[in-house]
Amino acid sequence: MSATKIDGKAISLEIEGELKVRVDALGQNGVQPHLVVVLVGDDAASHVYVRNKQRACERTGIESTLIDLPSTSTQKDILELISDLNGDESVHGILVQSPLPLGIDEFRIAEAIGPGKDVDGFHPANLGRLVQGDTEGMLPCTPAGVMRLIEGTGVDLTGSKAVVLGRSRIVGMPMALLLTQKGVDATVTIVHSRSEEPSLLCRDADLLVSAIGRPWTIKPGWVKPGAIVIDVGISRIEDGSTPSGSRLAGDVDPSVSEVAGWLTPVPGGVGPMTIAMLLKNTVRAAEGLLP
Numbered sequence: 001m002s003a004t005k006i007d008g009k010a011i012s013l014e015i016e017g018e019l020k021v022r023v024d025a026l027g028q029n030g031v032q033p034h035l036v037v038v039l040v041g042d043d044a045a046s047h048v049y050v051r052n053k054q055r056a057c058e059r060t061g062i063e064s065t066l067i068d069l070p071s072t073s074t075q076k077d078i079l080e081l082i083s084d085l086n087g088d089e090s091v092h093g094i095l096v097q098s099p100l101p102l103g104i105d106e107f108r109i110a111e112a113i114g115p116g117k118d119v120d121g122f123h124p125a126n127l128g129r130l131v132q133g134d135t136e137g138m139l140p141c142t143p144a145g146v147m148r149l150i151e152g153t154g155v156d157l158t159g160s161k162a163v164v165l166g167r168s169r170i171v172g173m174p175m176a177l178l179l180t181q182k183g184v185d186a187t188v189t190i191v192h193s194r195s196e197e198p199s200l201l202c203r204d205a206d207l208l209v210s211a212i213g214r215p216w217t218i219k220p221g222w223v224k225p226g227a228i229v230i231d232v233g234i235s236r237i238e239d240g241s242t243p244s245g246s247r248l249a250g251d252v253d254p255s256v257s258e259v260a261g262w263l264t265p266v267p268g269g270v271g272p273m274t275i276a277m278l279l280k281n282t283v284r285a286a287e288g289l290l291p
């Protein structure tokens with residue numbers, strides 16, 4: 001039996017359609033949501049991600065501005081820019097793309113962005129809300145997108161065992177918080193680089209969310225038959241399988257499809273959902289609906 005594919009691309013387009021209606025309604029009141037993306041340096045993958053974010057803004061009627069800073073920019077330069085953007089009423093959302101050049105403290109950057117414009121959901125005030133079970137603030141985009149994908153399966157997670165692989169502040173930690181919140185009620189284990197017997201922990205899980213960024217690490221023997229498997233990883237592997245010699249690979253070995261009940265593809269699974277949630281946060285910011 002082959003796992004049912006969870007089509008993140010299709011669900012993200014549905015969400016874009018719903019957001020477009022909200023953007024049009026804002027337009028009737030003379031407001032156009034406006035996202036500013038700050039890109040520092042020349043990380044090739046970041047340029048691709050940022051372009052995808054901008055294209056999605058265009059499709060939805062959200063204004064997007066890219067501020068491209070050289071890799072020689074200092075932390076002070078970036079903080080001054082953020083301060084200006086915080087004070088600019090025409091800007092509803094600010095996103096500083098990670099990774100930042102060496103020597104720049106990403107925590108300092110995240111806490112400088114006004115919580116109401118923090119469309120990444122990385123500000124301590126927004127993450128702090130989440131820790132306290134309050135999901136009304138800005139939610140981190142990837143974990144929020146994963147929740148929407150799981151909802152789409154129709155599976156009730158109450159009392160289920162979930163394993164989150166990876167403990168980053170961007171994905172793993174907020175993912176675990178969303179899955180344990182009241183109303184979702186999964187029992188969550190966070191597996192990380194120092195965990196013992198990760199394959200055994202994973203094999204017990206009804207839901208597996210992998211965010212480790214190591215290609216094809218999750219093998220069929222790690223997966224409980226029928227489990228929901230969400231692949232957040234995206235790496236490039238050089239295997240000569242395409243004319244360019246490389247291709248994108250998730251954390252999950254494609255043969256897991258023979259064991260899992262549901263599986264997200266890479267690309268076309270979590271990636272488009274992250275962008276859809278970014279658009280949603282930007283629209284919410286423009287609507288002034290945040291706590």
Ligand code: GUN
Nearest residue numbers: 095096097098099120141
């Ligand atoms: N780099 C990779 N993913 C993300 C994200 O969701 N937000 C930001 N700011 N940078 C990223």
